[in-house]
Amino acid sequence: MTPIDGSVLLGAAGLIVLVNWYFLFSRRGAPAVRAQATDGGVQALTVRVAGGYSPAVVEVERGRLVRLTFDRQEENPCSEEVVLAPWGIRRFLPAHQQTTIEFTPAEAGRFEYTCGMSMLRGTIVVK
Numbered sequence: 001m002t003p004i005d006g007s008v009l010l011g012a013a014g015l016i017v018l019v020n021w022y023f024l025f026s027r028r029g030a031p032a033v034r035a036q037a038t039d040g041g042v043q044a045l046t047v048r049v050a051g052g053y054s055p056a057v058v059e060v061e062r063g064r065l066v067r068l069t070f071d072r073q074e075e076n077p078c079s080e081e082v083v084l085a086p087w088g089i090r091r092f093l094p095a096h097q098q099t100t101i102e103f104t105p106a107e108a109g110r111f112e113y114t115c116g117m118s119m120l121r122g123t124i125v126v127k
């Protein structure tokens with residue numbers, strides 16, 4: 001490997017880290033995705049769990065049942081639990097499975113939920 005090859009590799013590696021950081025952790029200004037209302041009036045949305053939660057920001061209406069389906073697409077133990085503290089929910093998410101969590105937000109506001117270790121973070125905006 002020549003020194004030039006090395007610097008190109010290093011540059012590429014740096015770029016990959018930057019891109020990953022941006023998508024996983026830089027959630028400022030992340031667009032909120034509104035939960036879709038089903039026939040029964042339930043607000044349903046699937047959140048992909050893979051190194052983070054996506055969409056990172058979910059928007060729901062207050063006073064109506066919310067059904068979040070956590071689609072965990074990894075085995076990383078970090079994401080094996082999800083904690084929606086504002087609603088007193090702590091659930092185990094089996095790897096490569098979908099886990100449905102339901103709650104009815106009574107109050108409007110911006111609420112954070114996390115993994116069991118408070119490392120991964122997602123936001124639920126209740127309007």
Ligand SMILES: [Cu+2]
Pocket residue numbers: 077078079115116117118119120
């Ligand atoms: Cu974690």
